[in-house]
Structure formats: structure tokens, C-alpha cells
Amino acid sequence: MLKIAVLVGSLRQGSYSLQLANTMKERYINKLDLEIADIRSLPFFDQDIELNPPQVVTDLLRKVASADGVFFITPEYNWSVPGVLKNAIDWLSRVDKVLIGKPVLTAGVSPGMMGTIRCQQHLREILASPGLQVRLLPPAGNEIYISSAALKFDESTQRLVDESTLRTIDRVVEHFIDFARS
Ligand code: FNR
Numbered sequence: 712m713l714k715i716a717v718l719v720g721s722l723r724q725g726s727y728s729l730q731l732a733n734t735m736k737e738r739y740i741n742k743l744d745l746e747i748a749d750i751r752s753l754p755f756f757d758q759d760i761e762l763n764p765p766q767v768v769t770d771l772l773r774k775v776a777s778a779d780g781v782f783f784i785t786p787e788y789n790w791s792v793p794g795v796l797k798n799a800i801d802w803l804s805r806v807d808k809v810l811i812g813k814p815v816l817t818a819g820v821s822p823g824m825m826g827t828i829r830c831q832q833h834l835r836e837i838l839a840s841p842g843l844q845v846r847l848l849p850p851a852g853n854e855i856y857i858s859s860a861a862l863k864f865d866e867s868t869q870r871l872v873d874e875s876t877l878r879t880i881d882r883v884v885e886h887f888i889d890f891a892r893s
Contacts (some may be wrong), residue, residue: 713891717747718778720796720819723742727820728784731806739884745782748774748799754893756792756801759799772809780814780891781845783838787830789819792837804842814891815845816883818855828858836861848890853883 717736717817721728729747736745752767754760764772785796792800803810817834819827831850838845857863863873871877 712742713779713888714744714773714777714781715746715782717745717782717784718750718795718796719747720783720797722751722795726786727822727857727864728786730864731818731820731857732782732784732868733873734877735784735884737870738877738881742888743884746774746778750795750799750893752801753795753877756798756805758805761802761805771799771802772807774782775803775813776807776809778813780816780887781810781836783815783817784829785819785827785834786818787819787825787827790812790829791833792830795864796834800837800843804840808842810838811842811844813845814887816848816850816853816855816887817850817859818880818883820857820860822860824858826858828856831856848883848887848891853886854876855880855883 717732719728719732734749748771786793817831819831821827835847838847857876863871863876865872
């Protein structure tokens, strides 16, 4: 079973991105071991402490280093990547550069119409930079841009329930598993 570190770009308790991460964790339990990483307590990236970072940073780096792949599940903030996620990525880009060559899937949820397209475009550019150089699942045919979130998530269970979106994600996850194993 593939071990996947999941980085969620929202700290909000009722976050749709977190709801998607939890939906995927449960739905693919027989195929993937999804673990949501704690990025809430990371300090702002500081080059002065990168060689001797606090435990929370070391824990994240270890978690990602030991994973077979990474999922970035995020909202879009001001047409781009939320600062909390960019900060985690900056930590991951330095010293041991644990993301280099790591199979990566991006996904996002928005209550609006665009489903985080612009954010994920920025995210993919960032993930290609020299300290990151992830092995990105080719986005063509594998896009997870969830729009109009309020219509697709169940408020009481806090899970994605829209059948057509779930089927799309099923297909992308199968592609990711083949990709990560290849
Ligand atoms: C937003 N939101 C938003 N939505 C979007 O589709 N494109 C955008 O550029 C932005 N920009 C933006 C900036 C900031 C600072 C906030 C707080 C929000 C709305 C956003 O998609 C919405 O609040 C989501 O519900 C946030 O994601 P979570 O917390 O539900 O995962």
C-alpha cells in the first residue's frame, strides 16, 4: 500500500479542503495510507534556523521523506497558493530537499466557479522549482478542480458526496497509483 503525506492548504476547522482530504482517506483506505500532515504549527520559514529547525519542522520533513507520494489539497487564496501551504513548501525545499522526485497529486476545492484552477497552476510552477522538482502527475486528464463546494459536500457528515466528482477522483487516484509505481 502506498503511503501518502497529505498537505492541506487551509487551517479552517470546517475547511472543504480538509473535508476532501478526509473523504479520500476513508474512500481509498484499502489502496492508500493517507496521513494528513500538521502544518499549522510550523514557524515561518527562516533561513537562519534551517540547519537546526524546531521539532515540528523535522517531523514534517521526515513524514514527507518516508512517504511514497504527496497530495496537496488546497483552497485558492487571491488567485494563488495560501501562505500557510507556501510556507510548508519552502521548508520542504531546503536542506535535504525531500520532495525532489516525489510523486505528487494536486487537488483543490472552492465555493466559487473556478475550482482553484489558478491556484493549482501556480502550485505546479512552484513545485517545478530547483529545490522541489517533484514528479507531478500530469494534470491533463487528472484535474481535480472542485467548484461550487456547498452543493457537493454534506454539511452534517463533512464529506464530499457528489457522485460525479467522486467518480472523477476515483479515476485520478487510479492514475496516480499507476504513476507512483511506475
Ligand atoms: C478566498 N476565497 C477564494 N476563492 C476562490 O475561488 N479564489 C480566490 O482567489 C479566493 N481568494 C480568497 C482569499 C482569502 C484570503 C480567503 C479567506 C478566501 C474563498 C475560498 O475559496 C473559501 O473561503 C474556501 O472555503 C476556503 O477553503 P477552505 O477553508 O474551505 O478549505
